[in-house]
Amino acid sequence: MQFRILCLALFFLFSGISGRSQTRLSLLTCGPGEQMYALFGHTAIRVQDSLRGTDHVFNFGVFDFDTPNFTWKFMRGTLMYKLDIQEFQGFLPEYQYEGRSVIEQELLLDEADEAAIIAFLAENYQSDKRYYRYDFFFDNCSTRTRDVFEKVLKERLKYRFPESESLPTFRDMIDPFIGHDSWLDFGIDILLGAPTDWTADERGQMFLPAFLSSNLAYGVVDETRPLLSPPVTFLEPALGNGTGAMVKPAWVFWLLLPFFALMWAYLPKIRQVLILDAVFWIFYGLVGCLIAFMWFGTSHLATNSNWNLLWLNPLQFAVGISLLLRPRAKWLPLFGWLQFLCLLAYLIAWQATSLEMHFASIPLIILLVLQSLRLADFKIKRPKNPDFLK
Incomplete structure (x- = not known):
């Protein structure tokens, strides 16, 4: 409860941002983990204010294990995910413990845009918009993060993707994260339907955190300013590639x-x-x-x-x-x-x-x-x- 009160207080502080605030926004991209829910990585938005000494992570990928009928709701796709906040000093050790990589890319925005993004996040946290029904390809922690930038910056944000002769399907994109010819790969292929074989354009590819990181790097604000800085590595991956199942x-x-x-x-x-x-x-x-x-x-x-x-x-x-x-x-x-x-x-x-x-x-x-x-x-x-x- 104290943490929730802290979060609400944080939003009131953010709502009063002025030119005296020294904020820094960045995109965090976390590598895959061993658990099934972590196979495809994770993404979040980091908000620092050096003047007030705050450093928080806005995370769209949170769900409550104590939800009644959690397993049944998860299987049926009716489990509600939510936007949550945690301190960065508590966020990073989780990934260090799990042996997962974490990289950071600063958002190269002016103070007005930074304030607009923070206000947008605060509004979403304090309203019903905080909760959403998760969809693996089209509405997850990664696409929600992309949508924050697109909704705030609107037509000022443009993507300059290089021309590509062919585009992958969603199935093509998830296969490397699962492991070719593994039992999990086989089971997922059996259970996934025709939408998995739809073509994923560069924007659609951003449902995967790694591709959100790489494809947002082609974003340009006001025709000239890059959206993201080059990545800086916080944690190197400690997980090996693994040999997979001995029996295919x-x-x-x-x-x-x-x-x-x-x-x-x-x-x-x-x-x-x-x-x-x-x-x-x-x-x-x-x-x-x-x-x-x-x-x-x-x-x-x-x-x-x-x-x-x-x-x-x-x-x-x-x-x-x-x-x-x-x-x-x-x-x-x-x-x-x-x-x-x-x-x-x-x-x-x-x-x-x-x-x-x-x-x-x-x-x-x-x-x-x-x-x-x-x-x-x-x-x-x-x-x-x-x-x-x-």
Whole structure:
């Protein structure tokens, strides 16, 4: 509570800024951390006043772990983030402890612009604007920081980006932070939808703190004055690049492919194999349930329009249960053909659009093709009274 009172007092002081104040504003860019929420780095605005001896950080990336139903709200994308303030002397040690880099770039603004930015931050802190619904690509700590400068400086701020022959997608941009072909990379690729494959222009790239830092460096105020000074390093990264998981998902799935294919070809009616079929469909169906939930049950834009639902869908769970309880159900062969057609549609969309497919997905899709054809022909090939039904 005392800290909140300090923050409010700070704003009253800032609201009375005059020419006698010696303020300095800067952009802080923090490197990636080991925790999932820290994988993409962080950004904040530092406000110093040497005359009053204050040094604070305005941070748009704060959320409250004590929020009721925190995990459920986080998963559904309804958790409210907020603008908060902390003293710089408490901000820096956190990143030093976590072994993360911190760089600073001073905002090269006159006193009037500095005062306008501080007033804008103060107004946002003291109103409902302080809270916002987080969106990974379009409304996060990094884009909010960019928006502060754009809303205060308006048309006086222009970007002089160099010409580029091609622009990356959002998926291209996050991949280096996750680790190529890691289990996390595979899982995220499965759960993220079509918006992830949209092209990110230079302004859109600023959703990542590192690109906010580099792309704002092309900003110019009043046609001549650079927005930012060159970066100064406070902390070097102590984290290594890491070797990632020793066992890659692609290795596992490609090794499983011939094993299952041979087993289905030579042992099609063994009880254990048929039970394994059920487990196969249940597993795919559970992943499909998660994809469907992230698309239809959450507010995350990044998980919308996920066409992986064509080959990973909740109905597959029902197939697995039916194989265990009612293996002669008449709808199973029909579903096998339907699933096969959905796979064809997915592969056509993959070739015809910007849809991206993770390399580790290929053996899983091949397995599903084989299982779909096996299910479609199940009624013809199985004996009338298989041993496992007696």
